[in-house]
Amino acid sequence: MVSIRDVAKRAGVAISTVSKVLNHYPNVSAKTREKVNAAIEELGFVPNSIASALSSKKTGRLALVLDMDKHAQSVDEIPMQYIIGAINKAKELGLDIITVFFTMIQEMSVDEMIRYFQSQSIEGLIICGLSKHDKAIYKLVKSGKFKSVLIDAPGVDANTSSVHIDNAKAQYEVAKKFVLESGSRKILYIAGKKNGYVSEERLKGIRQLADELGLTVFIRTGNFSELEARKLTMQYAKNKDAIICASDLMAIGAMKALIDMDIYRPVCGFDGVSLMGYAGKQMHTVKQDFSSIAAGAVEELSRLMEGESGREIIMPHELIRIKYLDVIS
Amino acid sequence: MVSIRDVAKRAGVAISTVSKVLNHYPNVSAKTREKVNAAIEELGFVPNSIASALSSKKTGRLALVLDMDKHAQSVDEIPMQYIIGAINKAKELGLDIITVFFTMIQEMSVDEMIRYFQSQSIEGLIICGLSKHDKAIYKLVKSGKFKSVLIDAPGVDANTSSVHIDNAKAQYEVAKKFVLESGSRKILYIAGKKNGYVSEERLKGIRQLADELGLTVFIRTGNFSELEARKLTMQYAKNKDAIICASDLMAIGAMKALIDMDIYRPVCGFDGVSLMGYAGKQMHTVKQDFSSIAAGAVEELSRLMEGESGREIIMPHELIRIKYLDVIS
């Protein structure tokens, strides 16, 4: 393997000079810079990131920590978009991403988690879908051992940022449009998880709308489960005008249930996943750009790693309707 | 950061001794081993994988290279399962995985790819869905610069293995069951890609069956695109008894088209993705365990990295039918 040393010899300069041009230091004359670059080219030199990391103590390695909800196996689209967005942005910024699933660290104590990430030489964490119940992971974040960005969870501090859409507003908006369009008054609202951050925000949105329009809203918790939403629909939909769900997956469960019950009620979802195109009816929903959200999280993390302090970032959302032919073309 | 040096001092032994117990060398007395482990415990020492990698020249880093087919955006399930299987197995074996998408390297020359992976200190590649057209990537593999495992592509040599199901046999089996059960004689077969390895294997299977049962099989290429399958179905399905597709996604496209055409024909798929549950009708298909396949690929790669030579590994498959209620529960 050709090293910086060989390049130095070839270019007739010192090792440290090569290092300087490699890292774009300003104090190198144009002439030596050229010589060095020529030598690099001729020798096909590739810098060794491992050695660089050891010496500089900057690994540039991030962990993308994903909660693969067992209830949502059909919507791999969301974690996949997170992965795509994060990886592409990381490449752009010269960072590395390793993907980690909650299941891999769930059984660990906080110390074990810290050790695990330290042994991986990880500098920063992007955590998707953290809930209040994941106490160990929260402690990990709060330990301050790593810079962190939380997607869809609160918790800003000196080295923690939070990235998410305005869930309350989005739920309010989509529900309002949906309700006015369908003229519904008695709503079945299937919420996400009890104590879940996004779930509670969305609940706020729906409550605000109910107050404003004087709607009757009957609330049940669906745990983001399609099956649960199906059951709740079968149980409660009959004497309601419409169903609003805190996720697309639950909306699909509700819609399929209605079809099986052979009654019609309009259904409203949340997330904008393409699976909605397969549900049989076109539905209103909120579109989140998960890929951009993850990209934003990576950028924010790199900001934190440069010493800036944590903050909250609100990403945009969009109101859409999804139909089959849009999804497949 | 506490280092091996601190541990050595604390335990009253030499650095090399600590290194030996860390790497489970046999020639360390039980007593010193204990002393060292105690010191490690007390100090909360975490080995620095970067330093270890630099010194040993073994990084234990693998790249999982995925082809995210634009035609198949609804089936993130397949790449996701690859990712999950690979990451979990890698963790088990103490290896790291970074995920790379074809789009990130597609524009590169072979040299650039080599440099890219070298700069990432990557020792081995797992490549999913390589086709004959990806010439640069094939050359990369053939360069022998990295140990590689190809999923769903041929190309075994000294440092390349291949992992896949028996596509010809699987297509033959599922089609046979499907045809006999439905009593079909005139089949529309929607194939995958021209020159695609798995596509051609599956084609072999269907041809063998056609010969054996004396079926009339009308073959068209669908490029694994749901939309394309939809079009082909609308164009050719009317005077056929049944439709067999080289992928579930195309099967769904065909089924939805039939529904819109308001005619019924049985449809057979391939892959066993849960999206099949949303297609409206229960279909026959081949179930591949993508997660196990990826896990097998990681294991095989670690074998290659230990100096063993490449080979072909055939993974099992299963014939199943998928219905909605199975998918959501």
Added chain:
DNA sequence: TTGTATGCGTTATCAG
């Protein structure tokens, strides 16, 4: 069985 010493390929400090 244990310890010593050298090197892995960089970065960074400091002197020139």
Added chain:
DNA sequence: CTGATAACGCATACAA
């Protein structure tokens, strides 16, 4: 602006 040289934390050949 350039060059020596000491870290970085660990592995390993070799000596004891």
